[in-house]
Amino acid sequence: MVQTDLSGDWATRLAPSIDELQSLALNAYAHMPDDFRALSPQIRIEVADFPDEQVMEDLDLDTPYDILCLFEGWGIGERFHLRAQEGPELLTLYRRAILDYWSEHTETLGEIISHILLHEIGQSLGLSELEMERFGSEH
Numbered sequence: 001m002v003q004t005d006l007s008g009d010w011a012t013r014l015a016p017s018i019d020e021l022q023s024l025a026l027n028a029y030a031h032m033p034d035d036f037r038a039l040s041p042q043i044r045i046e047v048a049d050f051p052d053e054q055v056m057e058d059l060d061l062d063t064p065y066d067i068l069c070l071f072e073g074w075g076i077g078e079r080f081h082l083r084a085q086e087g088p089e090l091l092t093l094y095r096r097a098i099l100d101y102w103s104e105h106t107e108t109l110g111e112i113i114s115h116i117l118l119h120e121i122g123q124s125l126g127l128s129e130l131e132m133e134r135f136g137s138e139h
Contacts, residue, residue, distance in 0.1 A: 016109070021095050022047040028114040036118075036135045039125050042088040043073070045117075049096050065100055069093045069116050071124045091120055 016024065025045050029037065050064035061067055073089025093116065102109050115136070122132040 015099055016095070018047045018049065018095055021093065021098070021113075024110060025093055025113050025117065028110060029117055032114070032118065033135055036121075040089060040121055043091055043121065044088045045091050045093070047093045047095050050094055051092075064094070065097045067094055068097050068101060069120050071120045073124065089124070091117070 022045065025047065029043075029045060051059075051061065051067055051070065055061070055067070055070060056064065059067065059070075070092050071089065072092070093113070098109075098112060098116070102112055105112070107115075118132055118136050122135065127135075
């Protein structure tokens, strides 16, 4: 039986670091449609390996792999209050859970990151699945 080498450069590659995953996320966000990004102009995107203990407790998570990302900021119902101007919205991506998800699916890591950003930000803005799908197809 003839075997074909499909290893490419994977023999020398490591899993993306926190900084690399953050760069991938920032790049994915930068390439989303302008009108989508305009809906949440102050968003800050960060990456952590896992959620901290407070997030685990607040969300009643069984394992740190139960959450891919967390949006913290002003939802659609709070967006127009004066206190909403207190600071930027924060979207934290959880690297280890995302890599675990990636290993079990056929999407590229970039596609997964884009999908997570679109849906997490879109949900916070009160967008419907149809609206998010439209923004995703423009991407």
